[in-house]
Amino acid sequence: MSRDYFNTQSLGVPLNRMVKEARILMVGAGGIGCELLKNLVLAGFGEVHIVDLDTIDLSNLNRQFLFRHEHIKKSKALVAKDAAHKFNPRVKLEAHHANIKDPQFNVDWFKGFTIVFNALDNLDARRHVNKMCIAADIPLIESGTTGFNGQVQVIKKGVAACYDCTPKETPKTFPVCTIRSTPSQPIHCIVWGKSYLLSEIFGASEDDSPEMDHSEDSENAQEIEKLRQEAQALKNIREAMGTDSFPQLLFDKVYKDDVVRLRSMEEMWKTRRRPEPLDYATVIEKASDAEARKDKILKDGQRVWSLEENVVVFRDSLSRLSRRMAEMKSSGEVSAEPVITFDKDDEDTLDFVTAGANLRSIVFGIETKSRFDIKQMAGNIIPAIATTNAIVAGLCVLQSYKVLRGQFGSTKEVFLSPFASERLLASDRLRAPNPDCPVCSPAQTRVLIDMSRATLGDLVDDFLKMELGYGEEIVVNHGDNLLYDLDETENLAKKLSELGIKGDSFLTIIDDNDDDPKGPRVNLILNVQES
């Protein structure tokens, strides 16, 4: 009996041929990706391209079974390809250790595939692939898992709802003043430890942090200015890094001096408990016992540490990070100032953020947390296991058979409902596209332009008005940027390249002409290509 005897038997000859002739793109080679690649290869799909930017980490090995201990720090895409190739040498596999948002992966490239599978773990990349598949008019099978839960959705322009047809929850942010002056929950102190303390001492500035919400800054201008000075003073303390006095300088700055200043702001504490400053010399005097148990404390991440234990971990992790910083500087490999950024799987940064956040919680009378819990809160960790990935990847392939046959009507949106007693899978019929969706409802077209010569005026007059027949009242946007409308004409003389438009940029054209008896045209998404 031949290798694909059972596939031919159950799939039937026509479907089995379509499977063999299909060109598949799989974006993401993580938990779902490993499972999916295995299933695709054994189902006999003809050609599979794998794109993943990530490298392999120890915490992947409990589910990403194409990887082994010796692969840690290597490219997921490349290792996955090699591992899968062994099991079906007849499948053509190609791996790209790259970001799916790179310009090489343009709309034309997407058009070369029969089906795209999303096996991603973040919103941004999911939205990007969704947009590209809508522009290229290629079916997309989107999937995701969280712990025991998971879902699979088939997306097809004009036929099935896209990823953005329902608004997605955006990550939580916190006002600057809550983080810097008036924390009231553990998470506030954790964000402070990660996005302020760690990044001011070892990294770039807090302003880059996506967790900080600056929308209320203007209402608190005075306090914001004070906080800016405070951050500057903290930066200056960096100079002492590596000296014996560094831990004390830093500790007394953030847990004593800054707290004393905050305490003095009567207005702030009328309605809140006043923070209590900590003094390094006093605390460390009582910490000799904890110091002796340091190694044991560091191994015990499930238990909530005491004040003294936190101080010991603070000092120890600070010296580990300082040493790393010094090594990075002396190695001279990086010309710019080296940085250490928070990584939940980097013990040194995690210890520092845990102790730093807990000490601040103690100052503000907030509940302290174990390192295990802080890791989850600071790292936005999503539980992940092999079983859920296996189920979801299997469902993805089942949906792809329907897509290959063009039976979109019988594709389903499937949810794993592990805690329902009657069934483990719940399915919904295919959802129609949302007519108000900003991604898939507008008309789509593309234009070839020489971006170094053509101006925005050329595009508006020659293409939009002459060729497509638009009237005067139109608006042209590039992402959130307004490029042109009746009152905004400055850009017309500029070359498209000067306006930041490159190959595969997307422009949105909005028709404002309400006088037309047929009403204004629907929005148009214009995909610009270099000629």
Add this chain to the structure above:
Amino acid sequence: MTEIITDPTLPILHGPSDKEKKYDRQLRLWAASGQKALEDAHILLLNSGSGTVGVETLKNLVLPGIGQFTIADANIVNESDLGVNFFLDEDSLGNSRAECCVKLLQELNPDVKGHWLPLQETHTVQNLLENDRKYTLIMYTYPIEPQDLALVQEYGNKHKVPIIAIHSAGFYSYFRTHLPGNFPIVDTHPDSTATTDLRLLTPWEELSKFANEFTSDIDNLSAHEHGHIPYLVILLHYLEKWKAEHGTLPSTYKEKTAFRATVSAGARTNNPEGGEENFDEAAAAVLKTISAPTLASSVKAVFDYKPNEFEAKSSFWIIASAVKKFYEKNKQLPLPGSVPDMKAQSTVYVRLQNIYKKKARQDVAEVLAAVRALPGGKDIDEGEVETFCKNAAFIKLIHGSEASPDNITTIAEAEAANDETAAMVGMPLSLFPIYLSLKATSHVPTACTSDILAAIDKTIPGASSNPRLAQVAEEVTRAKGGELHNISALTGGMVAQEVIKIITKQYIPIDNTCIFDGITSRTQVLRI
């Protein structure tokens, strides 16, 4: 065993071990106690047929770090195995399938120990089950020889070992778990919104005193103080007032909505926001938190159950009996002790948390004392008592199942009746025909449609007249006993999930048969 190679560029490890890091993403689901249970377990797979679904299940157990596994399989690897089984490669051809699969599975996780046995005349299932090794759980795949099946069932009954049967063919599969006797679960991981138990209708003295501190002079509080009274204190205050006016606490839906209106009316509106967030929280919590504690039927089932002599010695039943005593005396279960997030000053919130925690500790102490007084209660771990008390409202007992022909007929009739209405309203049809058709090929690698239908008719007379059953049987025939890798991989994910629930004794396992239809991507769970 593969050699563990440590990357020399890795930083020296501080804090958690390599193992904790590797398992970090799953420890967040079943904690260290669940992981320990997995690592202590030894799973036996009796493999047969085209042999993929069992191996895919094992993959999902080796990755999270099951302690040991054994594969027993009579087959030699051939070319068609390679097209369906990921844990075989060209080098495997002509060798024992059990040996080759164990070798590649074990590479997935060096912490796991794998054993294999080629089933031959000299190594039979009987030998395998008679040796000294104790298995935590046994899985077998169809088709299986009837005498081997009998041996496995006998072993399961004798040693109280859970058994899972798995059958995957073409686009169909099913699996059926058989739990030995009655199976109690303490940590069912209920939905976090369901677990809030604030005891607002029966506050204890310390809680009432605490609430009075804030509300004895409620009308004269400053705007800030008034806007920061924790919502449960607000509710306690208005409940007391309600009781003074009506003589009883609000109990009917109508009373509760009226009560909610009084709470809302208590908010001050002469402020820029035109209301108070804490009062909104209080009003929103009325229907959920103002209800007399009722004993869930699943807990009542545990209290009513009379454990046999063997069961009565287990810590679960000793603690259950102590908790039952506690309940009979106090008319409520031990307090879980957690407090949901709410608008409050952080110091006040911490005090409130401590009041609940203290009461929970007192309740645990009372139960613990009762446990110690019971025969066999001396050596029971205090942590286990604590976990039991915390989860007391959600404990569950799953009854073991015995297959009987009567039961099959009853299900068939009920499913057929459901289908008649389902067909009219366009609802999906029963998957029971898939179970019946696969079941009919339990002991043969392939069968023709008429044989399948004849076998089903023997158990359920006249069943084959159902055209849908004929259609499903046709599909089973077409598969010729072959597995589709994708269907088996998916089924392996579902089975491994159940194995993890059973071994960790966390979450509620399905009861007891799950049927999967790969054509429509649907499952159905039936107690068969």
